Amino acid sequence: MKNVLRLLPLLPGIVTLSGCNHAPQKSNGQNSQKPNIIYIFADDLGIGDLSCYGATKVSTPNIDRLAGQGVQFTNAYATSATSTPSRFGLLTGMYPWRQENTGIAPGNSELIIDTACVTMADMLKDAGYTTAAVGKWHLGLGPKGETDFNNRITPNAQSIGFDYEFIIPATVDRVPCVFVENGHVVGLDPNDPITVSYDHKVGNWPTGEENPELVTLKPSQGHNNTIINGIPRIGWMTGGKSALWKDEDIADIITHKAKNFIASHQEEPFFLYMGTQDVHVPRIPHPRFAGKSGLGTRGDVIMQLDWTIGEIMHTLDSLHIADNTILIFTSDNGPVIDDGYQDHAYELLNGHTPMGIYRGGKYSAYEAGTRVPFIVRWPARVKPNKQQALFSQIDVYASLASLLDQPLRKGAAPDSQEHLSVLLGKNNTNREYVVQQNLNNTLAIIKGQWKYIEPSDAPAIEYWTKMELGNDKQPQLYDLSSDPSEKTDVSKQYPDIVKELAELLESVKEK
Ligand code: NG6
Numbered sequence: 001m002k003n004v005l006r007l008l009p010l011l012p013g014i015v016t017l018s019g020c021n022h023a024p025q026k027s028n029g030q031n032s033q034k035p036n037i038i039y040i041f042a043d044d045l046g047i048g049d050l051s052c053y054g055a056t057k058v059s060t061p062n063i064d065r066l067a068g069q070g071v072q073f074t075n076a077y078a079t080s081a082t083s084t085p086s087r088f089g090l091l092t093g094m095y096p097w098r099q100e101n102t103g104i105a106p107g108n109s110e111l112i113i114d115t116a117c118v119t120m121a122d123m124l125k126d127a128g129y130t131t132a133a134v135g136k137w138h139l140g141l142g143p144k145g146e147t148d149f150n151n152r153i154t155p156n157a158q159s160i161g162f163d164y165e166f167i168i169p170a171t172v173d174r175v176p177c178v179f180v181e182n183g184h185v186v187g188l189d190p191n192d193p194i195t196v197s198y199d200h201k202v203g204n205w206p207t208g209e210e211n212p213e214l215v216t217l218k219p220s221q222g223h224n225n226t227i228i229n230g231i232p233r234i235g236w237m238t239g240g241k242s243a244l245w246k247d248e249d250i251a252d253i254i255t256h257k258a259k260n261f262i263a264s265h266q267e268e269p270f271f272l273y274m275g276t277q278d279v280h281v282p283r284i285p286h287p288r289f290a291g292k293s294g295l296g297t298r299g300d301v302i303m304q305l306d307w308t309i310g311e312i313m314h315t316l317d318s319l320h321i322a323d324n325t326i327l328i329f330t331s332d333n334g335p336v337i338d339d340g341y342q343d344h345a346y347e348l349l350n351g352h353t354p355m356g357i358y359r360g361g362k363y364s365a366y367e368a369g370t371r372v373p374f375i376v377r378w379p380a381r382v383k384p385n386k387q388q389a390l391f392s393q394i395d396v397y398a399s400l401a402s403l404l405d406q407p408l409r410k411g412a413a414p415d416s417q418e419h420l421s422v423l424l425g426k427n428n429t430n431r432e433y434v435v436q437q438n439l440n441n442t443l444a445i446i447k448g449q450w451k452y453i454e455p456s457d458a459p460a461i462e463y464w465t466k467m468e469l470g471n472d473k474q475p476q477l478y479d480l481s482s483d484p485s486e487k488t489d490v491s492k493q494y495p496d497i498v499k500e501l502a503e504l505l506e507s508v509k510e511k
C-alpha cells in the first residue's frame, strides 16, 4: 500500500491532498487534512523501561495509553547504539556510518548534517508542513572549527529544514548548559560571553577534578570538568551565567515549548521533532518526581518522561487534533544503568530490567543497544495493534514521504525504504534486513531469524560502563528466533549463513 491517503474516500468538498495548501480545517474526525506528525525521541530509554513493554517496577500510564491506542512494535530498531548517529540516521535517511564525524558529538561540534542535505524536515516542508525541533539536538551547531555561542549561531536546525528551534545543543551532561532558540542562546547577557572548550579549562569556574568537594552529584566515570549547578560536566565553559539552565526545570521548559508550538500551529499541518533529555545522565527530576518511583532518580525521570508524553497527549486532546496527529514515540538508543554519575542506579534497580531479556545495552551491537520501544499512534487511520515486523527508524523518512505522496528529492534519504504499511501496522512484512551500529561503528545485520555481527578489533567491553560492546575478532551469528538473548554464538554451525550475511552487509556498505 503505497499511499494511505490516496485510499481515503474523498469526502464532498474536500480538496485533494497532493501538494495542497488549502485552508486548513481541524480534523474533528474528517481527516481531510494532512496529519500532523510528532516524533519524540526519548534518550537512552530501554525496551524494558515501560510498563506497556512488561516493566512491573515502574509505571508509565501515559505511554501505556499511547501504546494501547496505537501500534506497538517489538522488533523496531534505532539506527545506532548512541545518540548522534541515531538522530543523524533518522533525519537524513542515510546510515551515519557512511559519513565521518557522526560519532557522539561534543557541545561545540559543527552542525554535522550538511546544509545541502535534504532532511526529513525539508521533505515535510516540501509537503507543506511547518516544522520544529525542540529539546535534545546533539547534531552540532555552527561551522567547522568552533561554535560561537555569543552571536547568531549558524548553521543551525533552521538551516536543515526546521522553521523553529528550541534546543539543548548536545546532551545534558555536556557544556554549554544553555538553550538555543532560533540560533540564539536564550537569556544570554552580551556582557558575559560564553567560552567553551573540550580541550582545556577555560575561565576560572570550578571543575569536578579540582574541587570535588563542591559537587552535589559525584561522577563515577569522566564528567569531572566544569561544575554547573553542582554537577560536574563533560567539557569546560565560562560565562553566560544568566543563560544557564536549571536541570530540574528542563523537562518543564521543553514540554512547554513543544506545547506552544503545537498550539500555535494547530490550524496547519505541523511536524514536531522532540528530543527529551530524559532518561540520560545526569538524571535530575523536578522535585515533584524526585523520590517518587522508589527506584532512584533513573526511575524518577522515567516518570517525568511519562508526564511529558501525557502533556503532549493532553494538548492534542484539548485542541481536538489528536485524531489526525501521528504521534511516534521511541528512543535514540538502548539503556545504560551507570553512565557516569554516582546516582545509585544499579543499587536501586530493585529487580527492574531496562534491557528486558536482551543482551548488551547502550553502545552495544547486541540487541539491547538498538532494539527500542517504538509506538505509532494515529487514531484517525490506525487501529490499535501489536507489530512484530522487523522495522528500522531509517525507514521513517521514506515511509512518511510515501504517506504524503511527496516525491523524494534527488539523492535524498539514500538508505531509507518505504515501509509505510508496516509503520501504520497494516502489514507485518519484515524489512529484508536491519543494520545495527555500535559505538565503534561495528555493524550487525539481522535477516529473518539470523543476526550476524561483523568481526572487529575494537574492545569487547566499553571502558567506562563495562558494557559488552559486541566486538569480537571473529564473526558472530545468533539465531534470534530461538535465542533472542544472544547467549550462543552459532557461527561455527552455520558457516553458509555467516557467509551470506557477511556478503549482504558488504553489499549494503557498498551501495
Ligand atoms: C559518553 C559519556 C556518557 C554519555 C555518552 C553519550 C563519559 C564517561 N561517558 O562518552 O555519559 O554522555 O557519551 O550519550 O563521558 S548519548 O546518549 O548522547 O549518545
Ligand code: CA
Pocket: 043, 044, 082, 083, 280, 332, 333
Ligand atoms: Ca542516547
